Amino acid sequence: MGNALTNSEKSKGTVMLYRKWGSEKDEVVNYTSSIDSDKEIMEEVKLTMKAHIISLYLSGYIKKETTKKILAALNEFKEISQGYEDVHEALEDFLLKNVGEEAGWIGLGRSRNDHVATALRLKLRNKLIELLTEINSLRKTLLDKAKEHITTIFPSYTHLQLAQPTTFAHYLTYIEEELASRWEIIFFTLKLVNRSPLGSGAIVGTNVKIDREKEAELLGFDDIVYNTLSATSSRADIITTISELTVLMVVLSRIAEDLIFFSSNKLLKLPDSHVSTSSLMPQKRNPVTMEILRAKVSESIGILTSLLSIYKGLPTGYNLDLQEMNKYYWLAVNYTISSIRVLESLFSQIQINKVNIDESSLATDDAELLSINKKVPYRSAYFEIAKKVREGSYKSTLKIEDSINMKAVIGSPNFDLITNLIKSRKTKLEEDEKEIEVYKLKIISKVGELQVIENGIEE
Numbered sequence: 001m002g003n004a005l006t007n008s009e010k011s012k013g014t015v016m017l018y019r020k021w022g023s024e025k026d027e028v029v030n031y032t033s034s035i036d037s038d039k040e041i042m043e044e045v046k047l048t049m050k051a052h053i054i055s056l057y058l059s060g061y062i063k064k065e066t067t068k069k070i071l072a073a074l075n076e077f078k079e080i081s082q083g084y085e086d087v088h089e090a091l092e093d094f095l096l097k098n099v100g101e102e103a104g105w106i107g108l109g110r111s112r113n114d115h116v117a118t119a120l121r122l123k124l125r126n127k128l129i130e131l132l133t134e135i136n137s138l139r140k141t142l143l144d145k146a147k148e149h150i151t152t153i154f155p156s157y158t159h160l161q162l163a164q165p166t167t168f169a170h171y172l173t174y175i176e177e178e179l180a181s182r183w184e185i186i187f188f189t190l191k192l193v194n195r196s197p198l199g200s201g202a203i204v205g206t207n208v209k210i211d212r213e214k215e216a217e218l219l220g221f222d223d224i225v226y227n228t229l230s231a232t233s234s235r236a237d238i239i240t241t242i243s244e245l246t247v248l249m250v251v252l253s254r255i256a257e258d259l260i261f262f263s264s265n266k267l268l269k270l271p272d273s274h275v276s277t278s279s280l281m282p283q284k285r286n287p288v289t290m291e292i293l294r295a296k297v298s299e300s301i302g303i304l305t306s307l308l309s310i311y312k313g314l315p316t317g318y319n320l321d322l323q324e325m326n327k328y329y330w331l332a333v334n335y336t337i338s339s340i341r342v343l344e345s346l347f348s349q350i351q352i353n354k355v356n357i358d359e360s361s362l363a364t365d366d367a368e369l370l371s372i373n374k375k376v377p378y379r380s381a382y383f384e385i386a387k388k389v390r391e392g393s394y395k396s397t398l399k400i401e402d403s404i405n406m407k408a409v410i411g412s413p414n415f416d417l418i419t420n421l422i423k424s425r426k427t428k429l430e431e432d433e434k435e436i437e438v439y440k441l442k443i444i445s446k447v448g449e450l451q452v453i454e455n456g457i458e459e
């Protein structure tokens with residue numbers, strides 16, 4: 001048969017399956033190869049291939065004996081050597097070498113375009129589940145810490161100038177709420193990502209009768225990406241995800257900036273494992289993890305910019321430019337996961353110093369009280385207090401604790417109100433923890449069915 005490998009080709013090591021020129025030493029081959037970034041998706045490419053092979057078997061295209069041999073070889077594929085265009089070529093070559101010409105059946109109804117799109121979604125899905133679980137652990141740590149700090153007085157700032165007294169619990173529950181919103185939107189992007197492009201061929205589908213819905217089911221996808229143009233050449237769901245991760249990172253960056261400022265002003269003590277000292281100045285406690293986090297957020301913005309820039313001019317249908325986006329996905333997700341973990345470690349060990357808050361921060365409370373108690377318009381009360389502050393004669397009638405407990409609106413640091421808020425946030429968090437766990441188990445059980453079919457073939 002035309003495509004059978006000659007013995008000399010078999011012994012040559014790397015074989016160019018899809019083109020007839022070049023070698024692994026060729027700079028042009030290496031320039032266009034995705035082997036390095038494909039290492040990230042090797043397992044997902046194998047799983048995609050497994051679903052494809054089983055699907056061809058179930059539709060009666062490949063005999064049981066052949067299927068068995070191909071699957072056994074597939075499970076042995078552990079390493080991608082250099083010189084191939086990509087993991088797909090390396091895998092096909094490996095199967096041909098280990099099974100022989102019969103392995104060529106895998107090319108039926110399959111393109112690298114639908115396979116890479118599937119593998120990317122599988123990998124991103126797993127990473128997002130990991131990230132969502134990590135966000136929840138951070139949320140839990142923040143709420144637990146908040147419970148310990150309901151009465152811990154802490155300053156608040158606008159324009160980075162002292163504003164009004166608050167509590168550390170108030171600050172922590174702010175971060176938790178920010179994270180909860182990001183969690184929700186990232187979970188939504190997970191559902192967009194978890195749809196199967198498999199069986200779409202190179203662009204318009206295939207003449208081979210592939211049950212796309214069955215394949216999707218076996219890979220634990222929620223649904224399929226219907227239109228085959230979209231399935232093979234769109235990366236919009238992935239970019240949406242990365243853009244939401246970038247928003248999360250920007251939120252984290254502001255927290256890192258706060259922590260650097262708070263520690264610089266001795267409002268709190270960062271854990272020893274999060275600071276490093278100076279080689280010259282022995283007293284220094286430099287907030288290094290937060291500095292690195294801040295820098296990684298800048299990189300993340302760069303990653304999103306790269307993705308958008310590569311993507312925006314591409315005509316519909318697969319273009320090799322898409323390949324150059326792949327490496328950025330994992331970089332962005334890994335930065336996000338590690339940043340969440342670092343913050344979790346920091347907040348679980350953080351210590352708050354006893355702080356003296358300047359009395360002037362109570363001026364607003366005094367002005368509000370004056371207006372309410374004396375029934376004068378707020379602006380008149382404001383001017384009366386402002387005059388005293390300017391003249392240096394302002395003395396508050398209040399204690400800091402009173403200021404906090406007088407706050408009457410939900411979401412303020414009032415000790416009782418925030419105690420209740422922490423309780424309801426905990427309940428919301430528990431619901432979210434359950435939701436992601438159920439989602440994960442559903443995937444595991446569906447992929448388990450694929451394994452059951454494989455075992456049946458291997459018997």
Ligand code: ARG
Pocket residue numbers: 034085086087112113116318320322323324326
């Ligand atoms: N390696 C490519 C990628 O990662 C997939 C191959 C598609 N190549 C092609 N010539 N159609 O996106």
